[in-house]
Amino acid sequence: MNKVYKFFLGSIFVIVVLLALKFMLIGSGQISDSKTLYLYNWGDYIAPKLISKFEKETGYKVVMETYDSNEAMITKIKQKSTNFDICIPSEYAVEMMRDQGLLEKIDHKKIEGLANIDERFLNLAYDPGNEYSIPYLWGTFGIVYNTKKYSQEDFSSWKNLWDKKFEGEILSFDGARETLGIGLLADGLSLNTTDPQTLIKVRDELIGFMGNVKAILADEIRMYMALEESNVGITFSGDASNAIDANSDLAYTIPKEGSNIWFDNMVIPKTSKNQQAAYAFINFMLRPENAAENADYIWYATPNKKALDSIDPEAREDKTLYPDDEIINKLEVFKALDKESTILYNDLFLDLKISPHAE
Known part of the structure; x- marks a missing residue:
């Protein structure tokens, strides 16, 4: 076998190994590729059609994992075993995560649609100025x-x-x-x-x-x-x-x-490796039509005042x-x-x- 051919085969082997390692790491959440959003959410807490719509509009693939308590979520974020880009903690958990240095500050220049949120539900004691969180449901x-x-x-x-x-x-x-x-x-x-x-x-x-x-x-x-x-x-x-x-x-x-x-909120954990996708998701969920569809599916209250005109009339009067x-x-x-x-x-x-x- 000549040296050129041996070098070619060796290069192919290295590339295959590296690609396999990459996909293994992506699958385990240890790294994120640029077209994937890792979402950590409560169980059955987003309309499935919105996931499909977000993927189709943005080109990002959503990989979602669920939890059943704020405490379980915080523990996993601390472990840094998975690079979640978005999670949905309750108000007191936002405060805890902020104080423990687990959250990225929100860059409000990248947020589109914050004005859609009812002013009563902004700038609350658990997150003054909404520096770390955006209201999701209440x-x-x-x-x-x-x-x-x-x-x-x-x-x-x-x-x-x-x-x-x-x-x-x-x-x-x-x-x-x-x-x-x-x-x-x-x-x-x-x-x-x-x-x-x-x-x-x-x-x-x-x-x-x-x-x-x-x-x-x-x-x-x-x-x-x-x-x-x-x-x-x-x-x-x-x-x-x-x-x-x-x-x-x-x-x-x-x-x-x-x-x-109570308020559940969208936040960007420090574990995020794809903040561009995280901001795309936040902005997507701030759009009134999407907030309305989500509220109708979950049947909880939306903080999005502009979505109220689009939600199920029965819910709005409830x-x-x-x-x-x-x-x-x-x-x-x-x-x-x-x-x-x-x-x-x-x-x-x-x-x-x-x-x-x-x-």
């Missing part, structure tokens, strides 16, 4: 109930949930902040309370509430409420609206003390999804907790879950 936390058995007056206050008439009736959301929040709201306190003695007192008070809890669940609440397996569910507005859509005997309310208003300003003014955003407070919340919630009254 909602509230409240009570869905069966109108054949109860009226809105039965839920005029969070304190009412301690009434023995609700014994074995309540499906409560599986979350430390949300559960302790019920007790804090009932006492007229902030959802962001961190004083240990106050939280311990609230935990003790919630034992009475837990006596009325049939089960502690997550997304399943909407299904069980729709099937009338229970008459009271404490959950998020989008899930409540889905349950109501399936069962017209259900209604949703927020007690007079107020509740939590006070579960889009409450009046009088209600919104009573709502509070969760702030990120320090490590000690996070541990305390989780420990107190665990106490309640394993208490004799908890199922």
Whole structure:
């Protein structure tokens, strides 16, 4: 075999190995090619048709991975094992990720359509000036109930949930902040309370509430409420609206003390290797027609005020999804907790879950 031919074969072998290595790394997310967007999102949290539309319009291929909690998402971003270009954290998680140096600052000169977002949902405490995040969807936390058995007056206050008439009736959301929040709201306190003695007192008070809890669940609440397996569910507005859509005997309310208003947001993690694709995605989702299609698919509220003219009229008139300003003014955003407070919340919630009254 002559030297030229040997050199040619050797070069071909090296090229094949390098290409194979490249595609292996791309597949594992350790590097990104210039035509791929790596999206890290909640499960079933974007209209599939929008993914196809984005790919067709931009030429980028979307590779999406899902998570089921902000904490799981943050842990994976910290590991830097996958170069995600976009992820969708909740408001307190944006604050945490910013403080931990996990996010790129948003270059507002590259953003098209930020003016489409309702001014009420910009420049909030978790991200002043929207330096790191762009609102994606929003909602509230409240009570869905069966109108054949109860009226809105039965839920005029969070304190009412301690009434023995609700014994074995309540499906409560599986979350430390949300559960302790019920007790804090009932006492007229902030959802962001961190004083240990106050939280311990609230935990003790919630034992009475837990006596009325049939089960502690997550997304399943909407299904069980729709099937009338229970008459009271404490959950998020989008899930409540889905349950109501399936069962017209259900209604949703927020007690007079107020509740939590949450925001999920588009951010660019430091792991991003394709910021051009990330900005293309943000701008695509800021377009009113796309925001409307996404909101109609997920059935949560869009912060895009220009999209409201295009969303399903039934959704636009749904006070579960889009409450009046009088209600919104009573709502509070969760702030990120320090490590000690996070541990305390989780420990107190665990106490309640394993208490004799908890199922």
